[in-house]
Amino acid sequence: MFIANVLQPLVDACQWVLEWWHDVIGDGPNSWGWSIILLTFTVRIFILPLTFKGVKSMQRLQVLQPEIKKIQERFKDDKQRQQQEVMAFYQKEKVNPLGSCLPLLLQIPFFIALFSLLRSNAFQEDIASNPGFFAINDLAEKVTDPWLLGVLIVLYVGTQLAASAVTAISADPMQRRIMLALPFVFVVFIINFPAGLIVYWITTNVWTIGQQLMVRKLYPKPVIEAEREAEKDSDKPARGKPAPTQAVAAVAADGDTEDAKTPKRETKKEKKAKETEKETVAARAGGGNGGSAKAPPPSPRKKKKRSGRRR
DSSP: OHHHHHTTTHHHHHHHHHHHHHHHHHHTTTTHHHHHHHHHHHHHHHHHHHHHHHHHHHHHHHHHHHHHHHHHHHHOHHHHHHHHHHHHHHHHHTTOGGGGGGGHHHHHHHHHHHHHHHHHHHHHTTTTOOOBBBBBBOOOOOOOHHHHHHHHHHHHHHHHHHHHHHHTTOOOOHHHHHHHHHHHHHHHHHHTSOOHHHHHHHHHHHHHHHHHHHHHHHHOOOHHHHHHHHHHHHOSSTTSSSOHHHHHHHHHHHHHHHHSSSOOOHHHHHHHHHHHHHHHHHHHHHHTTTOOOOOOOOHHHHHHHHHHHHH
């Protein structure tokens, strides 16, 4: 009762929008059912800006996830300190961890408002002359036909699973399992809801599927920092060893420094040429002093080299 009184302005707003759409469509067959569908579209368009904001917040959390995991790993033995450090990190980065849940939370008041509206005597009197929607006899009452109820439950569970699958595509495995299990848990409550509320829920699930597919095109998946860190870690050497790129640069720098400091090494041909020259000079010096020593014949390579110079 207290919740109904608090949400009474929202109930009145939903009734006004519902009646406005009914006046636009006209009091024809299935008109109130189509009005509920158009009310669902109106609510989802109303919270659409917050939905896009929630998507950006979720993507921001994905980018910051590696840093959050580092904090959790650092304080894994102290859960209270871990929560404090994570919240301080959220404040530092100016990100709201509940921002991605805000659009979903905002749908709950509208859901309760429509539930109260469908059960009100005033609304039941308004739709008394045209209460049905296709196979549904009365939108303000719960479905009693087992076959029709089974079809509605299948439609609800199928659309809810599809919506959860496209929404939680980037969530961790535990969250995905919870979101995929919730539709089956809600079946217990769905069977006791008015038929118009089931129509609303199926419609909002279909909207969510289309919306998420559009969001994936408008807001592509961000490059997670963990992937960059993994690439950096693969390039990192063992402890105490320079990185490959640094090592190459260091070797190149050392090589340039050594070349600048040390003279260029002589080739074997140059060494032999110098030794032959020394021997020739020594032999000539010995011959000038009256010695019998003769200069050794030049090597074939030296002779070929000298003949080349004479030419």
